[in-house]
Amino acid sequence: MCADERTPQRSTSSGPRKKRPFQRRKVCRFCADKQVSIDYKDPRTLRYFVSERGKIIPRRISGNCSKHQREITEAIKRARNIALLPIAGSHATP
Numbered sequence: 172m173c174a175d176e177r178t179p180q181r182s183t184s185s186g187p188r189k190k191r192p193f194q195r196r197k198v199c200r201f202c203a204d205k206q207v208s209i210d211y212k213d214p215r216t217l218r219y220f221v222s223e224r225g226k227i228i229p230r231r232i233s234g235n236c237s238k239h240q241r242e243i244t245e246a247i248k249r250a251r252n253i254a255l256l257p258i259a260g261s262h263a264t265p
């Protein structure tokens with residue numbers, strides 16, 4: 172039996188790529204784009220950092236720097252106060 176030890180079969184190309192549910196940004200989007208301002212009166216921007224249930228997305232997922240994450244958090248809290256954003260938990264509409 173001629174067993175070919177060196178099998179030409181190789182797992183070619185790149186290895187297995189894991190798909191992550193959240194895409195990580197390298198740079199915080201507010202640092203990257205200076206034109207984007209954090210405004211509590213702008214729920215469209217804030218919604219990027221709020222989950223469906225109204226929770227604030229943590230920094231390691233959103234990719235924000237600590238400085239801007241703080242501003243986001245403040246803005247979201249203000250937006251909640253004036254009912255621009257839902258408050259987590261209490262506003263459950265399926």
Ligand SMILES: [Zn+2]
Pocket residue numbers: 199200201202203235236237238239240
């Ligand atoms: Zn930043």
